[in-house]
Amino acid sequence: MSVQAKTSYDALYKEFKGKAEALSAEVYRVPNMEEAHQLITKIIGELNVNKVVYAPSELVDAVDVKKIATATGVVMTSENLRQNAADAGLGISQLDYAVAEIGALAGNATSIESRMVSILTPIHMAVVRTSNLLPNLMETIATYNNKLGELPRYLTFVSGPSRTSDIERVLTIGVHGPGRLIIVFID
Amino acid sequence: MATGNLKKDINSALNNDNLTGALGRFGEAYLPAREKAYEGKDFEAIREKVSQCKRNAADNLEKLAEQFATQAVKNGAKVFRAKTGEEAKEYIAKIARDHNVKTIIKSKSMASEEIHLNDYLMKHAGIEEVAETDLGEWIIQLCGQRPSHMVMPAIHMTRGEVAEIFSKETNQNLEPDIAKLVKVARENLRNKFLKAEMGISGANIAIAESGTLVMCTNEGNGRLTTTVPPVHVVLVGLEKLVEKFEDVGPILEALPRSATGQKLTSYVTMMTGPTPAIDLDGNIVEQKEMHIVLMDNGRTEMRNDPMFKQALQCIRCASCLNVCPVFQQVGGHVYGHVYTGGIGTILTAFLNSFEKAGELQNLCLRCERCKTYCPGKIDLPGLIAELRRRTVKKEGLPMSQKLILEKVLTNRKLFHSLIRTASVAQKPFVKGNVIRHLPLFFSGLTEGRSLPAVASTPLRDKVGRAVPTGKPKAKVGYYAGCLGDFVYPEQGEAAYKVLNKMGMEVIFPMEQTCCGIPATQMGAPEVAVTLAKQNIEAFEKEGLDYIVSLCPTCVEVLKHHYVDQLKDDPAWKARAEKFAAKVIDFPTFVTKYGQDLKFKNLGTKVTYHDSCHMKRVLNVWKEPRELLNKAGVELVEMKGCDDCCGFGGSYSVKMPEISKAILEKKINNTTATNAAVLALDCPGCKMQIAGGIDAKGKNIAVKHTVELLADALK
Numbered sequence: 001m002s003v004q005a006k007t008s009y010d011a012l013y014k015e016f017k018g019k020a021e022a023l024s025a026e027v028y029r030v031p032n033m034e035e036a037h038q039l040i041t042k043i044i045g046e047l048n049v050n051k052v053v054y055a056p057s058e059l060v061d062a063v064d065v066k067k068i069a070t071a072t073g074v075v076m077t078s079e080n081l082r083q084n085a086a087d088a089g090l091g092i093s094q095l096d097y098a099v100a101e102i103g104a105l106a107g108n109a110t111s112i113e114s115r116m117v118s119i120l121t122p123i124h125m126a127v128v129r130t131s132n133l134l135p136n137l138m139e140t141i142a143t144y145n146n147k148l149g150e151l152p153r154y155l156t157f158v159s160g161p162s163r164t165s166d167i168e169r170v171l172t173i174g175v176h177g178p179g180r181l182i183i184v185f186i187d
Numbered sequence: 188m189a190t191g192n193l194k195k196d197i198n199s200a201l202n203n204d205n206l207t208g209a210l211g212r213f214g215e216a217y218l219p220a221r222e223k224a225y226e227g228k229d230f231e232a233i234r235e236k237v238s239q240c241k242r243n244a245a246d247n248l249e250k251l252a253e254q255f256a257t258q259a260v261k262n263g264a265k266v267f268r269a270k271t272g273e274e275a276k277e278y279i280a281k282i283a284r285d286h287n288v289k290t291i292i293k294s295k296s297m298a299s300e301e302i303h304l305n306d307y308l309m310k311h312a313g314i315e316e317v318a319e320t321d322l323g324e325w326i327i328q329l330c331g332q333r334p335s336h337m338v339m340p341a342i343h344m345t346r347g348e349v350a351e352i353f354s355k356e357t358n359q360n361l362e363p364d365i366a367k368l369v370k371v372a373r374e375n376l377r378n379k380f381l382k383a384e385m386g387i388s389g390a391n392i393a394i395a396e397s398g399t400l401v402m403c404t405n406e407g408n409g410r411l412t413t414t415v416p417p418v419h420v421v422l423v424g425l426e427k428l429v430e431k432f433e434d435v436g437p438i439l440e441a442l443p444r445s446a447t448g449q450k451l452t453s454y455v456t457m458m459t460g461p462t463p464a465i466d467l468d469g470n471i472v473e474q475k476e477m478h479i480v481l482m483d484n485g486r487t488e489m490r491n492d493p494m495f496k497q498a499l500q501c502i503r504c505a506s507c508l509n510v511c512p513v514f515q516q517v518g519g520h521v522y523g524h525v526y527t528g529g530i531g532t533i534l535t536a537f538l539n540s541f542e543k544a545g546e547l548q549n550l551c552l553r554c555e556r557c558k559t560y561c562p563g564k565i566d567l568p569g570l571i572a573e574l575r576r577r578t579v580k581k582e583g584l585p586m587s588q589k590l591i592l593e594k595v596l597t598n599r600k601l602f603h604s605l606i607r608t609a610s611v612a613q614k615p616f617v618k619g620n621v622i623r624h625l626p627l628f629f630s631g632l633t634e635g636r637s638l639p640a641v642a643s644t645p646l647r648d649k650v651g652r653a654v655p656t657g658k659p660k661a662k663v664g665y666y667a668g669c670l671g672d673f674v675y676p677e678q679g680e681a682a683y684k685v686l687n688k689m690g691m692e693v694i695f696p697m698e699q700t701c702c703g704i705p706a707t708q709m710g711a712p713e714v715a716v717t718l719a720k721q722n723i724e725a726f727e728k729e730g731l732d733y734i735v736s737l738c739p740t741c742v743e744v745l746k747h748h749y750v751d752q753l754k755d756d757p758a759w760k761a762r763a764e765k766f767a768a769k770v771i772d773f774p775t776f777v778t779k780y781g782q783d784l785k786f787k788n789l790g791t792k793v794t795y796h797d798s799c800h801m802k803r804v805l806n807v808w809k810e811p812r813e814l815l816n817k818a819g820v821e822l823v824e825m826k827g828c829d830d831c832c833g834f835g836g837s838y839s840v841k842m843p844e845i846s847k848a849i850l851e852k853k854i855n856n857t858t859a860t861n862a863a864v865l866a867l868d869c870p871g872c873k874m875q876i877a878g879g880i881d882a883k884g885k886n887i888a889v890k891h892t893v894e895l896l897a898d899a900l901k
């Protein structure tokens with residue numbers, strides 16, 4: 001990342017972090033794969049979960065989740081997710097873009113793995129490239145619009161954990177989807 | 188007139204403390220949340236884009252439906268176009284039977300409520316369970332009620348009630364602890380998600396260009412419904428269509444902000460064709476079955492109606508409900524159908540029953556608040572008035588009303604002499620049924636509101652032509668309005684005083700009469716047209732520079748309605764335009780041309796009530812405050828200064844219970860300021876609020892701004 005690019009991403013990241021945290025998401029940023037690996041290992045170690053499910057993807061593979069499994073002693077799988085995701089403690093998947101203005105992530109979730117690990121588990125960890133930070137929703141829509149022919153079959157936007165205010169308008173986190181959303185930016 | 192049933196529903200809603208409490212709290216929290224969500228955004232610009240793309244879609248409805256269907260089929264989905272709700276239900280039942288489905292999970296779909304899909308599937312497709320998965324919907328389903336709000340279906344219930352319902356469902360004794368209750372719902376519904384053979388969802392947007400369906404949820408149930416079961420049915424109404432992928436931008440910017448004050452819902456899902464799924468044995472199904480049912484059910488008829496086509500611009504954000512003073516009092520159930528509130532009344536007319544809607548339009552106060560908030564830029568009050576007009580056209584007015592409107596109101600001399608008679612013999616006349624509904628001050632309904640007496644001498648007998656000292660700056664015609672003429676002549680006298688001090692020559696054209704709004708509101712436009720012509724004629728004779736009135740509704744009618752009412756008659760239209768160009772509301776007139784006025788310091792503590800039509804129709808709210816400050820009052824703003832007072836013209840007579848409940852809130856907000864005087868700029872609001880304050884025995888004077896100005900004149 002050039003110095004110039006870095007400063008512009010610093011600003012977008014800062015904005016994103018503020019907005020996403022206001023929605024109760026937890027946001028981290030690391031400069032490279034190696035540190036991503038370390039951070040995620042540390043987070044999983046602290047989460048105290050037995051089973052982690054993941055959706056294979058370029059970033060998730062690069063982080064080397066298998067090695068994390070050995071280091072932390074958790075079961076790490078991307079198989080048979082109808083069962084495994086239903087009782088796993090954490091799901092890891094990659095999302096493509098981060099929308100600074102509103103603290104939302106966007107990405108292709110066409111693969112069944114990607115969807116299962118991000119909606120059935122009580123905690124979802126999303127990894128995303130810092131260089132894919134976009135300023136706002138309109139630009140995100142425009143980005144997909146520019147490649148409309150390649151629109152993913154299942155395009156998902158996620159901002160904060162699952163929530164409801166259906167009883168007496170009291171905000172409650174974690175209904176059907178995850179109650180925690182951890183976002184890791186990798187430069 | 189409301190039937191017995193509607194009245195009964197209204198009364199039970201008003202007496203339901205849970206309901207009014209929950210709605211009231213929500214109503215108060217909604218506005219600041221919405222405001223915050225729109226921070227840094229240009230709402231006007233966004234709603235312009237939203238309404239543009241929705242209007243475009245409505246204009247090309249059939250073309251876009253075809254394009255969407257073709258595209259979705261290309262993407263791998265099966266598309267069925269259902270003309271009616273019946274067709275949609277049969278088709279979905281067939282899919283269920285073909286797959287031997289026993290359990291279904293559903294994620295919020297108003298369209299399925301609209302056609303009572305659940306019921307049908309249980310009865311005709313051998314389905315054992317259709318589980319609603321949205322928490323609010325599930326609560327409603329478990330206790331066999333109907334949703335009371337488009338976005339928050341269970342907003343009318345308390346945690347205690349939910350605990351009871353869940354306890355029964357789970358055979359446990361659950362505490363009324365919201366976090367725990369949500370957990371119970373999660374656990375219970377989780378199993379249903381995992382074993383359902385079919386998922387049914389709705390969609391917020393359907394994009395013709397790409398065949399994409401967009402769905403917004405917060406809980407994640409939408410993602411589960413569209414992901415887990417191997418068969419997915421999307422039931423979507425034609426009104427959800429937009430032409431281009433780009434169009435989702437503005438809609439997504441407006442929808443969550445207007446609906447719940449969020450910048451975006453937790454999850455937005457855009458589906459372009461079927462995706463892989465996992466069957467119950469854990470095998471991956473490369474391409475699940477995706478059925479899209481594109482439903483018409485009255486929407487094309489709506490679109491073919493030149494006036495109601497506009498309603499297709501709705502994005503179902505429900506902000507029109509959230510800001511509606513009536514909704515805040517009575518909730519959604521009195522609307523008796525799936526779609527509630529103002530937009531609900533309109534949708535009900537086309538998607539369900541015109542008769543029912545004809546009755547519901549009576550609930551609207553015409554405070555115009557919804558219109559200023561609607562991101563689809565729909566003229567909801569206008570459409571509701573049109574419904575009223577059509578209902579009257581169909582059913583005719585009750586004889587007594589017809590008589591008054593046609594025989595009395597259009598005969599100025601008779602009308603005015605009757606009012607004069609009333610001032611002499613008020614008691615017996617007030618009880619008489621004949622003119623009860625029309626000149627509002629004759630109403631026999633005094634419950635919770637003292638009605639002012641008709642003045643012994645009307646304004647027209649007290650003032651005439653008044654010439655200022657020195658050369659007159661301009662010639663001003665004074666339009667009094669019924670209340671200003673016969674009930675509150677002192678306001679007119681005060682206005683004369685101020686106008687003269689401004690150097691204006693003031694004239695009272697004697698042939699002026701009722702502005703016509705009661706006739707319009709009651710659905711007798713012909714009568715309104717006659718009155719319009721009488722007034723135009725009366726003022727034309729005088730060669731005036733301006734026409735000033737103290738009543739914002741009269742100004743609205745004189746300035747905006749007449750031209751429209753006479754638009755098909757070129758000669759009259761031209762006269763109406765000339766007339767309208769001279770009409771101006773009092774505060775604006777004084778602010779503009781009364782800059783030399785000198786005031787002494789009144790020093791009184793005053794709070795201000797914004798009249799609906801002054802603030803939202805005429806966009807005048809800074810001016811009266813400026814004038815009050817000049818008059819040296821101590822201005823303290825009350826909570827909800829622009830909340831409606833519940834008057835709404837004949838509304839206070841037709842819906843006295845609701846009107847009274849809304850008034851109560853206004854009075855509480857007024858008293859909370861500890862002001863000695865409540866200032867306002869509408870004789871109707873004065874009648875309502877002063878009456879309420881008097882009935883409550885409170886010691887607050889209610890004054891038209893002009894009275895304070897006249898008092899403070901040096």
Ligand code: SF4
Pocket residue numbers: 500501502503504505506507508530560561562563564565567
């Ligand atoms: S009519 Fe307007 S305010 Fe009401 S739900 Fe529709 S878009 Fe929202």
